[in-house]
Amino acid sequence: MNSTRAPSPTDELELVLALRAGDEDAFTDLVNRYEAAMLQIALAYVPSRAIAEEVVQEAWLGVLHGIERFEQRSQLKTWLMRIVLNRAKRRGSEEARTIPFSVIQPAWNDSGPSVEPGRFRGPSNAWPGHWVSPPSSWSGVPEARLLSGEMFEQVRRALGELPTRQREVITLRDVLGYPAHEVCNVLAISETNQRVLLHRARSRVRAAVERYLEQ
Amino acid sequence: MRHASRELTCQELVELVTEYLEDTLAPSERLRFDAHLRTCPGCTAYIEQMRTTIRVLGKLSEESVSEDARRELLATFRTWKADVAKRDG
Numbered sequence: 231m232n233s234t235r236a237p238s239p240t241d242e243l244e245l246v247l248a249l250r251a252g253d254e255d256a257f258t259d260l261v262n263r264y265e266a267a268m269l270q271i272a273l274a275y276v277p278s279r280a281i282a283e284e285v286v287q288e289a290w291l292g293v294l295h296g297i298e299r300f301e302q303r304s305q306l307k308t309w310l311m312r313i314v315l316n317r318a319k320r321r322g323s324e325e326a327r328t329i330p331f332s333v334i335q336p337a338w339n340d341s342g343p344s345v346e347p348g349r350f351r352g353p354s355n356a357w358p359g360h361w362v363s364p365p366s367s368w369s370g371v372p373e374a375r376l377l378s379g380e381m382f383e384q385v386r387r388a389l390g391e392l393p394t395r396q397r398e399v400i401t402l403r404d405v406l407g408y409p410a411h412e413v414c415n416v417l418a419i420s421e422t423n424q425r426v427l428l429h430r431a432r433s434r435v436r437a438a439v440e441r442y443l444e445q
Numbered sequence: 446m447r448h449a450s451r452e453l454t455c456q457e458l459v460e461l462v463t464e465y466l467e468d469t470l471a472p473s474e475r476l477r478f479d480a481h482l483r484t485c486p487g488c489t490a491y492i493e494q495m496r497t498t499i500r501v502l503g504k505l506s507e508e509s510v511s512e513d514a515r516r517e518l519l520a521t522f523r524t525w526k527a528d529v530a531k532r533d534g
Contacts, residue, residue: 359454364487429463
């Protein structure tokens with residue numbers, strides 16, 4: 231996960247100073263560390279990979295133009311993520327005027343249950359609230375199927391259908407592996423709000439994975 | 446008010462999964478949760494599915510930007526550097 235490769239503060243200071251001095255190796259180092267994360271964040275807001283790559287390019291240009299003004303008080307990574315987040319949001323709302331981002335919405339609404347109510351026994355049943363069709367174990371699913379291109383495509387689609395707030399949180403938490411407090415910090419939301427959004431998002435992605443594996 | 450010692454239903458449990466995985470359940474809720482899991486293969490599978498889902502999500506980040514984008518980025522850097530040098534020099 232990304233948090234394990236987080237550079238130390240002195241490391242970061244050196245990078246910033248080298249970048250200000252126009253050191254290409256420092257730039258490449260920074261790109262290697264953060265571009266994958268920046269791409270994922272961009273993908274959370276814009277409808278295509280090509281546009282996400284453009285957003286990442288714009289963000290790096292923003293980084294270069296802003297590096298003189300970067301203050302050591304904020305963490306370099308947080309600063310970079312804010313830059314890409316802002317650009318991606320702006321671009322996302324521009325795109326939303328022309329292309330419908332979420333074409334299909336799930337049958338149950340945003341504040342609805344994590345699992346379709348039809349999966350549970352009704353109140354008149356002997357075991358109300360218990361599974362009618364219990365989930366099956368995925369431990370026998372081969373790794374090659376679990377991590378196939380087709381699976382990633384399904385998961386990407388499920389992410390694309392989430393409300394934006396949920397998509398932001400699940401991208402940062404589960405795709406990028408950021409700890410909860412960092413996500414709260416970057417998105418300026420409370421721990422509780424973060425957890426609720428994460429819960430809804432994960433529940434929907436799980437349902438999509440289940441549909442794919444059991445079709 | 447819910448009775449504290451009453452058993453959780455599966456439908457209630459699925460709403461608490463994230464709090465369970467984040468370890469933010471109150472101790473008494475956690476006990477009820479664990480007690481339910483011990484006797485419910487369906488919910489045990491559900492938690493395992495959720496963990497698998499999180500693992501699959503984590504693999505998405507291995508995608509990186511294209512080689513073309515990378516080249517364009519370096520070109521951008523060199524232009525920026527030249528501009529800075531012109532301005533400062």
